[in-house]
Amino acid sequence: MRLQQLQHAWFIPDAAIAAYRKRRYGHLIDMYGIPKEHMVAAIEQSGGRVLEAVSNTSAGGGWSSFRYCACKARGVGGASA
Numbered sequence: 001m002r003l004q005q006l007q008h009a010w011f012i013p014d015a016a017i018a019a020y021r022k023r024r025y026g027h028l029i030d031m032y033g034i035p036k037e038h039m040v041a042a043i044e045q046s047g048g049r050v051l052e053a054v055s056n057t058s059a060g061g062g063w064s065s066f067r068y069c070a071c072k073a074r075g076v077g078g079a080s081a
Helices: 003-010 014-025 036-045
Strands: 048-056 065-072
Touching: 036 048, 036 065
Parallel strands: none
Antiparallel strands: 048 065
């Protein structure tokens, strides 16, 4: 049974899970969700162009995740792609 499943089955507090993970792995990496629309806007505002956003399950259950394929827009940064 996975730790996430145990947490829901036994109602283990988040702080206890975080302490266990830090002890086991030596570090923690927080994950914060960003709505797809905000991600696309950030790429475009930075001079990029989203070619594709494919839905996947890499973030685990309870999350909607995407793999983005983007490129620098033509003429941005002096490139002549």
